[in-house]
Structure formats: C-alpha cells, structure tokens
Amino acid sequence: AQSVSQHNHHVILSEAASLELGCNYSYGGTVNLFWYVQYPGQHLQLLLKYFSGDPLVKGIKGFEAEFIKSKFSFNLRKPSVQWSDTAEYFCAVNDMNSGYSTLTFGKGTMLLVSP
Amino acid sequence: DAGVTQSPTHLIKTRGQQVTLRCSPKSGHDTVSWYQQALGQGPQFIFQYYEEEERQRGNFPDRFSGHQFPNYSSELNVNALLLGDSALYLCASSFLDRDHGYTFGSGTRLTVV
Numbered sequence: 001a002q003s004v005s006q007h008n009h010h011v012i013l014s015e016a017a018s019l020e021l022g023c024n025y026s027y028g029g030t031v032n033l034f035w036y037v038q039y040p041g042q043h044l045q046l047l048l049k050y051f052s053g054d055p056l057v058k059g060i061k062g063f064e065a066e067f068i069k070s071k072f073s074f075n076l077r078k079p080s081v082q083w084s085d086t087a088e089y090f091c092a093v094n095d096m097n098s099g100y101s102t103l104t105f106g107k108g109t110m111l112l113v114s115p
Numbered sequence: 116d117a118g119v120t121q122s123p124t125h126l127i128k129t130r131g132q133q134v135t136l137r138c139s140p141k142s143g144h145d146t147v148s149w150y151q152q153a154l155g156q157g158p159q160f161i162f163q164y165y166e167e168e169e170r171q172r173g174n175f176p177d178r179f180s181g182h183q184f185p186n187y188s189s190e191l192n193v194n195a196l197l198l199g200d201s202a203l204y205l206c207a208s209s210f211l212d213r214d215h216g217y218t219f220g221s222g223t224r225l226t227v228v
Contacts, residue, residue: 004157036219043119044158044205044219090157101209102148102171103217105157 002027004091006106013081013113021076021109023091032094033074034103035065039087047089050074061085083115118142119220121206127226128196134225136191140208141218147189149181152203152222164189193225201227 007022025031035047048059055067065076074091088110092103118141128134140147146165150158160173164183183189187208193200203222210216 006157009155043221044207046217092157101146101217102160102163102173103150103158104160105150107155107157 002093002095002104004093004104004106006089006091006109008109009107010110011112013111015083015113015115016080017113019076019078019081019085019111021089021091021111023074023076023106024072025074025091025093025104026072027093027095028072029095033065033067034092034094035059035063035074035076036090036092036105037087038090038108044090047076081111081113083113085111086113087111118218119144119206119208121204121220121223123223124221125224125226127228130196130198130227132196133192133194134196136193136204136206136223136225138189138191138206138208138220140187140189140206144208144210144218145187146209147183147187148207148209148217149189149191150205150207151175152205154202158205161191196227198227201225 003026005024033050036044037047038044047063048057050057050067058064063078088108090108091106120139122137148163149161152158161175162172163170167183178194180192205222206220207217
C-alpha cells in the first residue's frame with residue numbers, strides 16, 4: 001500500500017520568510033501528486049497538482065511544487081509567506097495503476113505565520 | 116462555498132449507536148468519495164461511489180456502509196459506533212472517475228461518547 005510522509009507536523013514562520021514543506025511517497029510507479037490546503041474552519045482546497053510534464057508546478061496564491069521522481073518527493077514552496085497562509089497543508093498521491101482516482105494523504109503540516 | 120454540501124455539521128452519538136451522514140455533490144459531479152480524518156491525521160479513504168455502486172473501498176470494516184442515489188447524493192452509515200470512530204468525515208465529489216478534480220465538503224464532525 002502507498003504511504004505519504006510529510007516531514008514536519010508543525011512549522012512556525014514570520015511573514016516574508018520562505019517556506020518549504022517536504023513530502024515523500026512510497027510508490028514507485030506512475031502517480032499523480034497533489035497539495036491541498038485547509039484554512040481554519042474551511043474545507044480542503046486544491047493548491048496544485050502534478051500529472052505529467054514540467055516537474056515544477058505552479059499553483060494558486062504563489063505556491064509551487066517540484067516533483068523529483070528519483071527522490072519520490074513533491075515538496076511545496078513559497079518564496080514569501082503571508083499571515084493569511086496560516087493553515088494546514090496536506091500532500092496526497094494517487095496511484096495511477098490502481099484504476100481509480102482515490103487519494104492517499106499525508107498526516108499534514110500545520111503552518112503558523114506570525115505577523 | 117465548497118459546492119459540496121454535507122449534513123449535519125456536528126453530531127454526538129453514544130457507543131453502539133448508528134449514524135447516517137449525508138452528502139450532496141457539486142453540481143455536475145457524479146462520483147462521491149468518503150474520507151475519515153481523525154484528529155492530527157490526514158484524510159483516509161473509506162469508499163467511493165459511482166453510478167450508485169461502490170467502486171472501491173479502503174481499509175475500513177463492514178460497519179461502514181454507504182449508498183448513492185440517482186441524483187448522485189450519497190450517505191455514509193456507520194453501525195455499532197466505537198469511540199475510535201470519532202473524526203471529521205469528509206465527502207469529495209468529482210466528474211467521471213479519473214478526472215481528479217475533487218471538490219471537498221466542509222465535513223461532519225462526529226463525536227462518539
């Protein structure tokens with residue numbers, strides 16, 4: 001079975017600091033990769049996704065992620081965080097060989113940005 | 116607005132009871148998936164419904180069952196509730212099985228006492 005590891009459970013940053021959240025997955029076959037964000041009291045929202053092509057993916061709100069196949073990684077980055085980025089971030093993977101579009105999520109990283 | 120509507124938003128039940136959670140998918144979506152998010156964990160896949168049939172199931176016991184109606188809405192039923200079933204239950208809808216364009220609802224917070 002697949003697994004997704006997110007390295008940091010809690011991250012605290014000051015505004016304007018750079019962000020990088022780590023994500024590694026266990027499956028070696030063809031995968032689709034996702035980052036979701038959950039703002040306090042809100043539903044999960046898609047930040048960005050990787051299916052194929054350019055391994056550097058740009059998402060909403062200035063976020064980007066880089067797929068490194070050799071490292072089974074899909075790290076999320078943002079050059080300069082804002083207070084409004086305070087949220088929980090989830091990495092997820094879909095095993096394309098499963099035949100179904102179900103997602104395996106990591107445990108999440110809680111990001112707190114102080115003003 | 117999430118586009119996916121779940122009800123109720125909060126629920127408290129006693130061990131051994133049964134519960135039914137409801138989900139209305141985003142307009143135009145025909146596939147519904149259910150996830151369980153325990154405190155401090157990421158969402159875990161329970162099962163997925165398409166064309167009123169369960170298409171895939173995660174590692175959850177038979178106490179968890181579901182249904183999809185002709186209008187694509189769905190129910191999640193849990194029998195013989197355990198304390199460990201306390202979690203946020205998320206519904207996600209999409210159009211066609213492999214679209215990967217999931218829209219999540221805000222969830223139902225179930226507390227079992």
